[in-house]
Amino acid sequence: xxQILMIEVxxxxxxxxxxxxxxxxxxxxxxxxxxxxxxxRDLAAEHLPHLDEITLPAxxxxxxxxxxxxxxxxxxxDQLTDELLESDVLVIATPMWNFGIPSALKxxxxxxxxxxxxxxxxxxxxxxxxxxxxxxLVLASGGVFTGGPWRSWDFVEPYLRQILGFIxxxxxxxxxxxxxxxxxxxxxxxxxxxxxxxxLAL
Ligand SMILES: Cc1cc2nc3c(=O)[nH]c(=O)nc-3n(C[C@H](O)[C@H](O)[C@H](O)COP(=O)(O)O)c2cc1C
Numbered sequence: 001x002x003q004i005l006m007i008e009v010x011x012x013x014x015x016x017x018x019x020x021x022x023x024x025x026x027x028x029x030x031x032x033x034x035x036x037x038x039x040x041r042d043l044a045a046e047h048l049p050h051l052d053e054i055t056l057p058a059x060x061x062x063x064x065x066x067x068x069x070x071x072x073x074x075x076x077x078d079q080l081t082d083e084l085l086e087s088d089v090l091v092i093a094t095p096m097w098n099f100g101i102p103s104a105l106k107x108x109x110x111x112x113x114x115x116x117x118x119x120x121x122x123x124x125x126x127x128x129x130x131x132x133x134x135x136x137l138v139l140a141s142g143g144v145f146t147g148g149p150w151r152s153w154d155f156v157e158p159y160l161r162q163i164l165g166f167i168x169x170x171x172x173x174x175x176x177x178x179x180x181x182x183x184x185x186x187x188x189x190x191x192x193x194x195x196x197x198x199x200l201a202l
Contacts, residue, residue: 007108077112
């Protein structure tokens with residue numbers, strides 16, 4: 001059975017452009033994969049831990065005794081990683097904050113990008129282990145980054161494509177609600193993004 005994993009990040013609820021577009025995408029995905037299992041992770045509600053002096057060894061130790069001792073701590077990362085590996089379609093819907101991703105999304109990434117689980121080094125190279133998935137990025141920003149003078153300030157899409165590629169996810173499409181802080185553009189940014197959702201290759 002197809003599994004769709006949707007990661008939502010914005011804490012702005014009904015005012016969120018990325019969530020509004022993600023809702024439209026969810027409807028299209030459900031239509032396209034009627035029997036799919038839909039898993040939604042709301043990172044604004046979940047408050048995932050940052051890697052700290054306990055979480056980091058719990059998910060990276062090579063000592064079986066230490067791994068056993070810290071197994072409860074590793075549980076959340078194990079679960080999030082299993083969920084990602086079991087999914088066929090990954091949607092990440094996120095705002096741009098300070099030209100990058102919110103720390104809640106970075107916390108999720110730090111919990112799922114794991115040696116031996118989602119990537120491994122081999123023969124001097126890196127092998128992504130989360131292969132064969134489609135990813136769709138739904139990105140909302142106050143400014144415009146697809147062209148113009150601010151383009152090189154976008155550390156959201158390049159970073160997400162790079163880190164997803166690192167774990168083997170290379171089929172990545174992007175939909176943007178951009179110009180949300182520019183009244184002339186904001187007025188129809190979400191409807192333009194919703195139209196782009198209709199044109200995605202699913
Ligand atoms: C803390 C914060 C930082 C932001 N930083 C940027 C930024 O660096 N560049 C930008 O274009 N917009 C920035 N914005 C505007 C948001 O990207 C914009 O409001 C977007 O619609 C947020 O997504 P959402 O509507 O899904 O919450 C920022 C907004 C907040 C609240």
